[in-house]
Amino acid sequence: MTSLRLIWTECWESELKGVRKKMDYYLNEYSLRGQFNDLDEFYTSLREYTLPVLKKVREGNGNIIWKRDTFWQSEICNGVSLGNIPQKKNERSGEYAAFKIQLTKLAREGPFWENTEDEKIRVKEYYFDLEYCEKFDTVNCFSKAVETEGKIISFLHQAYGEEKLSVRVQYLNREEEYKIDNIFTPHWWDKEAEIRTWRIGQKYMIEIRANEFDFHPPHFHVSSNEFSAVFKLSDGKLYAGGKKRWHPQMISEIEEWYRVHKEELKEAWDNLHGNL
Known part of the structure; x- marks a missing residue:
């Protein structure tokens, strides 16, 4: 039997710039609550900030932008609100009409x-957002x-001008601080990415991320189309599956890949988190 090591095309990626693959993004419903003086100011922020961010995210293969089902009511x-933007007639009417669409x-x-x-x-x-978070x-x-472990996309708002949003999280009986991206x-992508990525041919993507919960054991993320899961670094075994159940053959393929690359994985974890 031909070894998977020989038939898989493998490559090491250090993503210094660009968009993460297969990531969940969430539109911040609290970052749009009537803070703009008029539509012109809002459209300027769209042109310079929000629309370029959305474009960059959509360039990522498999990225999903989630939102609340009442997001259209945002003021x-x-x-x-987003649901009742009036038509504007001036020298930028064409651009504004495109924004509205x-x-x-x-x-x-x-x-x-x-x-x-x-x-x-x-x-x-x-x-x-201390003045509003109680709401x-x-x-x-x-x-x-x-x-x-997704990311937030915010409209321009003084309460959301930081790249990390800190929260206190309870997991079962433990609590710790966690920072949400x-x-x-669009300048967010100018900084060095806190992730290391491998590809296994066209089938799997392997990731080790810097922003993780401390109460989980050291692990790596695996995605394949609609499948996603987390495997332990200690032995390469499945730790947590996604919404879609993984086939035993898929798990075996990841475990075999792990046996060949476990030292690389552990080194990447150490670089992002400190020694195991």
């Missing part, structure tokens, strides 16, 4: 995240990002 300015599609079309709370992991405290719903974009400018 822009003076009672104007994009915003309508963004706000009203799925996918929408489910309004259900994970029983194992919960956000206990927010360390940002956060129990299930929100931040709690969803924590559940899936918050993207509000």
